[in-house]
Amino acid sequence: SSDLTQPPSVSVSPGQTARITCSGDALPKQYAFWYQQKTGQAPLLIIYKDTERPSGIPHRFSGSSSGTTVALTISGVQAEDEADYYCQSVDTTDGYQVIFGGGTKLTVL
Amino acid sequence: QVRLQESGPRLVKSSETLSLTCTVSGGSVNNGSYYWTWIRQPPGKGLEWIGNMYYAGSTDYNPSLKTRVSISLHMLKNQFTLKLKSVTAADTAVYFCAKVAGNYASSSGIDFWPQGMLVTVSS
Numbered sequence: 343s344s345d346l347t348q349p350p351s352v353s354v355s356p357g358q359t360a361r362i363t364c365s366g367d368a369l370p371k372q373y374a375f376w377y378q379q380k381t382g383q384a385p386l387l388i389i390y391k392d393t394e395r396p397s398g399i400p401h402r403f404s405g406s407s408s409g410t411t412v413a414l415t416i417s418g419v420q421a422e423d424e425a426d427y428y429c430q431s432v433d434t435t436d437g438y439q440v441i442f443g444g445g446t447k448l449t450v451l
Numbered sequence: 452q453v454r455l456q457e458s459g460p461r462l463v464k465s466s467e468t469l470s471l472t473c474t475v476s477g478g479s480v481n482n483g484s485y486y487w488t489w490i491r492q493p494p495g496k497g498l499e500w501i502g503n504m505y506y507a508g509s510t511d512y513n514p515s516l517k518t519r520v521s522i523s524l525h526m527l528k529n530q531f532t533l534k535l536k537s538v539t540a541a542d543t544a545v546y547f548c549a550k551v552a553g554n555y556a557s558s559s560g561i562d563f564w565p566q567g568m569l570v571t572v573s574s
Binding site: 375385390444 | 488497499500503511558559561565566
C-alpha cells in the first residue's frame, strides 16, 4: 500500500508563511485533501482536490501539487492557525483505500 | 444542511463487538451527491480510515481492518452503522462518522465531521 509522509512539526512566527509538505507515490495520480484539527475538535476540510478551498476557509490557506509531493501553504500565519494538519489521498493500487498522512503540528511561536 | 450524530456504547469489553450508529439529519442517507465514511483517532495519535459506505450500499474497507469491520445502511431510519468485531485495547479511539462530498469517482473531501465519540475498550 501507499503511505503519505508529513513532517511531524513546523514552527513559524505570526505573520510568516508556513509550508507543510506531504509526499507519497499515490499523489501524482490522486487528488490530495488537507484537514485542520485544533485541540479537542473534529478535523475541518481546508483544501480539496489539491488546490481548491471550501467556502468559508480564509484565503491565506492554499494548496499546491508537484509530482509526488503536495503542500499546504499558510500565508500570514495567525495564532489561531496553531493546529494539527493532515493530508489525505486515495490509494488504488490494490483496491480502494483512503490514506492519511501522520499529521503535522503547526506551532505559532 | 446535512448533519450527523454518532451514538452507541462508550465502553466495550475486549473481544466483544463495537457497534456505533450515525444518524443523518437534513438529508437522505442514500443520496448520490455524497457518501459516508468512518474514521478513528486513537488518543494522541493520527487519523485512521475505517471504511466507506456509498450510494446504494456498496462499501470499501481498510485492508488492515477488513476481516473485522462491517458498515451498513439503514434507509428507513436514515442511519448507517459501524460494527467492529473482536476488539482489543488497540481499538480504543475517538470514532468519527463523516460525510464525503461527491461520489466514488470524484470526491471533494470529507466536508462534515461531527464531534466524534471516544470508545474505550476495557479488558
